[in-house]
Amino acid sequence: MSHRTGGGDPAHTLRLLWRQPDAGARRGPRQGRSLDDIVASAIALADAEGLDAVTMRALGQAVGAAPMTLYTYVPGKAELLDLMLDAIYAELPRPDRSGESWRSRVAALARDNRELFAAHPWAAEVATGRPPLGPGLMAKYEHELRAFDDTGLDDVTRDAALTFVLDFVRAAARSAAEARSARQDSAWTDEQWWAANAPLLAQVLDERRYPTAVRVGAAAGAAQNAAYDPDQAYEFGLARVLDALTVLIDGRADAGRP
Amino acid sequence: MSHRTGGGDPAHTLRLLWRQPDAGARRGPRQGRSLDDIVASAIALADAEGLDAVTMRALGQAVGAAPMTLYTYVPGKAELLDLMLDAIYAELPRPDRSGESWRSRVAALARDNRELFAAHPWAAEVATGRPPLGPGLMAKYEHELRAFDDTGLDDVTRDAALTFVLDFVRAAARSAAEARSARQDSAWTDEQWWAANAPLLAQVLDERRYPTAVRVGAAAGAAQNAAYDPDQAYEFGLARVLDALTVLIDGRADAGRP
DNA sequence: CCTTACTTCGTACAGTGTACAACGTACTGC
DNA sequence: GCAGTACGTTGTACACTGTACGAAGTAAGG
CATH class of the missing domain: 1.10.10.60 (Homeodomain-like)
Incomplete structure (x- = not known):
């Protein structure tokens, strides 16, 4: 399940x-x-x-x-x-950031959510077909929408932009959680896993058939010291997300950069 | 589980x-x-x-x-x-798109993956701590990396950019699958669910406490005819992803637009 | 032929969420 | 003060999961 x-x-x-609490007087023993x-x-x-x-x-x-x-x-x-x-959700920090730029506020929003998933990795796994509309989520939503104050986005776009950022952080957290549980549950370390795969992989990965894949895969693997580095993927992705929002909000790519 | x-x-x-196949002669009955x-x-x-x-x-x-x-x-x-x-993965179409722009190729890549998840919604749910390094995935990887030909990206960045796009599509597919299974499994339609929640929600959602959330939530809900529309979220997100890559690749936001 | 490796499959086990009924408790109405 | 009743607590039971184990049958090697 x-x-x-x-x-x-x-x-x-x-x-x-x-x-x-349910209305009406409670009979019977009190809950312990x-x-x-x-x-x-x-x-x-x-x-x-x-x-x-x-x-x-x-x-x-x-x-x-x-x-x-x-x-x-x-x-x-x-x-x-x-x-x-x-x-x-209720535990998330919600400091006043009205003095900062939207870019800084959105970056902080992403960081806070990332730290939430770091503290509670299971949260990324839960499938919330319908969100829990409780006080925690409402406070979170209210605070996070404020990150887009002064951006000129209309309400519908503001909601879509927030969803875009949150979905990105959640997906990154999920990938990180999967990578970690693969390491923990499987009794094979990354190195052992690659060592076990390498012989057959070398035999089967024809460089004529997969030239780009072999070259890029090797370069990416070397750059990450692993097949996949969740932290690097997050940093890269966050930069792209902020660039995308800069285009949406400021209409150009270089706002807020030197 | x-x-x-x-x-x-x-x-x-x-x-x-x-x-x-395993080496060595097979004794015993053949597999049926x-x-x-x-x-x-x-x-x-x-x-x-x-x-x-x-x-x-x-x-x-x-x-x-x-x-x-x-x-x-x-x-x-x-x-x-x-x-x-x-x-x-092996079933994905892999036409030659070398004549098109990278933007068109990446958009096609996203569309193909989206259609894969539409045909096989369960694929978005599977946690692949370590990816299945089979012929299907290799062919997919090889083909999708080619979408970034002529972009000038180095190999490591090319891999990161592809991961960024694929993670986005996967996250969107996952949200769509969750929303759909919430509709199917729960025996409450979206309308019934909102109707059941509305009375208490109206009582508890103080507009002084959650002014932005109430306003934006209402606007977003009205625009989507639902609490959440996966298709609109995908379209919005894909436009952002492509903008982000445009900044990365062409160094500006408006490449390829009128 | 006997041996051996292999496929097939019935049974069994530990684990899951939770329905149900038995039992005791504390409050309500008299 | 007392009966009635609603409720908290809990033991047992059920359907379901993946899969370990061993028995039975089959085809090839020596």
């Missing part, structure tokens, strides 16, 4: 996200834990051991309860993922 | 990808099917019912064999995913 959000009654999920405890434990578990380690059984053990107890706090696992995401 | 590639002996996987049959059935299954439907049991039934029989063709499911990916 893949990790997906949503699924249940949207109104119920939304009440949970905004921590709006809080929703925040559950969510915080789940995030800690995911940070430490990855999203696959967040099972209802493991989470139950982490909070000292039977697995099924969790279902009195949360309708199901999909909603738990929504809550986890919204919680880490 | 998420869907991941790789894992086993890289050399063995590589032999499978390039269809290099071919590796290509297995892979083709798996792709058909994934196309029709999604990646989650590709289980060893279902695939066994599709090829008319017991589930465990598959393990004589493929070491495990991770390797099967590698083979599926390489197979669809």
